[in-house]
Amino acid sequence: MQQISITLGDLPRLSNRRLGELGALIRPAADRTSLRALGSRFVVSPPGFPTMLITHEIDDVREVFTNTEDFSVGQLLSRVANHDRVFGRETLVFLEGEEHRRERRLFAPPFQNKALRSYEDMMVEVARRELPNWPVGEPVEFVGIGYDLALGVLLEVLFADVPAQRRDRLTQAINQWVGALQSVGFLVASLLTPLLGGYTPPYPPLSRGAAAVDAVIIEEIAARRAAPGGDHTDMLSRYVGTELDQHDDASLARNLRGILLGGYETTAITLGWIAVMLAAHPEALAELDAAVDSGDTPRLDAYLDAVIAETVRLRPVSGFTGRRAARDTDLNGVRIPKGAIVIVPILAIQESLAHYPDPLAFRPERFLTDRPDSYTFLTFGAGPHRCLGAQFALLESRILLRTILQSRRIAPLPGPIEPPRRFHTGISPAHNARITLLPR
Template identity: 30%
Template sequence: MDSVTTDNGLPPGPRLPTLVQALLTLSAPAAVFPAAARRYGVPFRLDLMPKGRRIVAVADPADIKDVFAGSPSVFHAGKGNELLRPLLGEDSLLLQDGDAHARARRLLAPAFGRREISGYRSLVEEVTAQQLSRWPRSGRIRAHVLLNELTLEVILRVVFGVTDSERLDQMRPVVARTVDAGPVMMIGLAIPALRRLWPWTREIRDLASIHEFLDEQIAAARRDPALAERKDLLALLVRASADDAQGPDDEKGPDDTQGLSDAELRDQLMTLLAAGHETTATAMAWSMLELARHPRIQDRCVDEITRGGETDYLDAVLKEALRLHPVVPMVMRELQEPATVGGRTYPRGLTISPSIVLAHRAPAAYPAPKDFDPERFLGDIPTPTTWLPFGGGARRCIGASFAMMEGEVILRQVLERYRLAPVGSGREWPRSRNVTLYPWRRARLELRPR
């Protein structure tokens, strides 16, 4: 790939056609970004879809700080996530910008407070125990497959309060197929001509089924006489929305008077459903692979669990797994006006992309960056410009604390029941689906009873 510098003074980048660059970047970002960094240096430029999006990838902590500290009115994240619009919906928090995003985040935030997350923990523990009881007592498994089932059950129970086993049985395969969309599927959904062809027609039908399910849950929650006593996240969102609509007018913005509509709630729940379960399952799969490959680290986790009390080392394992194997490889911000990042001024319309893959592999921040070493995170709080698996700034993932709590619960219960052993080398290449990276062979490992 020969380099080229544009007449706008942008950093160099490959000459490949836009569609080829898009497919390569979405299919193998863990390979493309390091290769481009070696070839062109950082920052570098890529030309992607949809609509010929041009991005500049950055990785230096100072550059990332400029992006995350930049005004949300200038650095639009919603437009940077445009590829997800057909999957998540127009009103998804991930796709909103400006006042609409600030309003939605304010209404959603109470459901992710420290007290609320503490309240979800017992239900996460219950669902995890139920799911693990169905795992084989020993033998080889594909952990990513089983973990997806587990975290989907958590989302359905914790987020939606769903207990109807027949309805759950109908929705599980539909949700699994929908969130398993690869790069070609995601690009095709944005092209009207392809939406009329298989396999995109099946994806659209599955999305319609999920929307129907979500509409049912919202309607049931709104008319539930016991809504005030419910602890599920949907109930909290419906109550927060109703409270906002009825609150004092002088405390509300011009767009807050109706709270969240059913359509807005559906898109936010779709976001939680698509992003909330699959990302956690993937993070846990990578964690289990690394623990299987590092028995001494695994033993130290078990010792900590056995002693009870603090789980500092288990938390460090989760953070190191997210560093070495980020579930999302990059974040994007589309400039609404010219902005300066790292001393270079970029034009309006350009997308600046902090590369999580490159930031997490920087030797200056992480000596021996390819090694799995949880001790990096013992006693130290990772900086938001060198450890960014949940993004950063005003757009940091609203469910980050919930995800870390869920991951700790799952990992604790798995290690209480099983000793994890690798299959072969235990190494797996990251494979892309939608915008996340999961283990190529779905995290093959061997379970041995404790």
Template identity: 35%
Template sequence: MSALPAGPTESPIVQTARWVARPIRFLEDCRRRYGDAFSVTLRGFRAPLVMVSRPDVIRALYSERRHGLPPGRTVTLQPLVGARSLLLLEGEEHLSRRRLMLPPFHGERMRTYETVMRKAAARELAAWPEGRPFPVHPGMQAITLDVIMRAVFGVADHERREQLRPLLRDLLAGTTSTGLQVSVLFGRRRPLERLRENADEIDQLLLAEIAQRRRAAAGEDICSLLVHSRFEDGTGMDDREIRDQLMTLLIAGHETTATGLAWALDLLAHNPHVIARARTDGDPYLRAVVSESLRLRPVVPIAGRRLVADLDVDGLSLPAGTDVTPAIWLTHTRPQEYPEPYAFRPERFLENAPSTYAWIPFGGGVRRCIGAAFAELEMRTVLDEILNRFELRPASRRRELVARRNVTFSPRHGTRVVVRRR
């Protein structure tokens, strides 16, 4: 049996504390000492987790469709997203639902959501204070929640939307709390169960929306499209499964996109020359801004698999059953792929785009985030609205530090900026 790569020798509790408190420093220390592949032992994992960062290794990992779900995903997600969630299914069940759910997130259909995104941004930006520091992360959360309620859930009724908004906001705040993260890592499930209990009212409102879609012709919102979509045998998903997929899109798409926007604004505020070019060079450069921001500040740090077959790539041999994940931050800061890896240079995505597995903010393979194109469009649209309306500067010369919010790397102080209307 192949030996796993070397890694930190501290106890699982110490390694977990370092991973939670200072994740970037922990990853950098491991790379400096152990190289491109190393094993960490975290509290709550049944075995060491191998972290890798070479694109060729990641390509081999993600190219094998049979590899299983990473450890802990079912325990942490099922109470919220449900047993039929795309995030939890495997094999043909997963692939059939992925094929069914992909069309709304690609092609010209995406453009139907841009107007919703611009209006959501306009509503939030109208209340931004001028001339004094404030954190933008809460505003980005408000925008992305509004977009989900309108474009994904399709809640057109104002009263129902106002019922749903505080319920969703409270649920999402609970899922991103540090207390929940620590509880899960130490095997305490009661906080997750309480969140599940708090979601009952949300379920009733979503099921009412789904029932309404079944009585109407297909609309443009994603809930409606899922209701009227059919598998190859002519059947569709039942109401409960559609509820699970809607909650999946909420949990996977709200905080991640809001955090990506907050990080992008932090980087832009400290790089006024990039703002100037984004205003003059239009959408191609704004796409590069989003790509470079997601490279330098990946929101989700890991996206792993459990091997069902041995993995052998250029000197690295890992046996079936090993838990393996790309360390996305380390992949994105390899000087071999990115000269000046810590510099914010959007033009690198215009000059010589990286290989597929050197840029993985949305994971990869058959489990790549289904809403990646939606998230990138939302980021471009919201950033465009902000840059057209405001001059932007950082509230402090100090760069934002990384904080853990459940599975995301978030700005510790919410990205504090000062704005003035143009």
């Protein structure tokens, strides 16, 4: 049967006067009654942005994530976000089709099954090394702890064999670059991007920081080329001087820097939310404590995995994502003109009663029996651009938390759950996940 097509103009529209209501899409447990009244698909046209379709329909979600010929993530990011400036156009997220598949094949193996198992001891070691630095018995910001842990782990995966002195310079350069990324100056440049039609004004501290990181990586690549062989085990060694050596040095450095950024802040924030959710849910904490005390590691791991899945369902780092139509196309009966944007409201879908019973309750048990579904559990995206580090981040969270919980307890913190930061496009704890660690 032929499907009847409608246009974006035929769908309900949220007027520009009511744009503020869209904030409910990235506020956990927000009241979305007025948006729901518009139906599962509605249109917005904020000044300076292309027309956007916001869809909660899972068939639409599947289509925009999997049909990468018609719906492009790179074109979306170039038009409304700062990614060109931060990552560079030749990095994975901007590529499509065969080129994207080829690059994923190059960069994915260190983040997949076989390699993952080989990182477990290293992750335990990183957590044990950091543990003595954290105060016990007084409040601590767990996102800060997460930053140290996530950076420590990623440096081991990417650059384990870099000599100590060069590695110190690399860490310093990374801190300088991340400082510029998080600065108010760059926030302003980023906010201007959509209004300037997709142009992020240059921000010199950022380009200086990025150049400093790349320079140290390029120096290490040169050192490895000058002395081939050696007993290297890190990710850099998979590329330099092997059949995978298909990038020039500057491009390899940019890609590795991009992976570092993709995996660093997201994981730190997620670790922070897990600590916040545990502190606010004594019954989940008690279950974990009992598993630790029993010495039954498989039981502890199974419950931790469920806690992590439930946390990222309710606190996905990105509350939404989207794609931009690369050409005129049709989305399950809706005509989408080239250049329009389709938004997938990750948080609202993951908080929907249609997909999760008692959706706002923190109930890790739901994931003890059911595996997350590809198109209603979207914290890591879906389809060919699904997060390259998803499995890695989940394993990393489990190993780090298991190691921490084996020598510390998280103190219960009754009262309202720490809210997300305001005026932030991501979902990150407003007080950097303030919890208290106690001795075990």
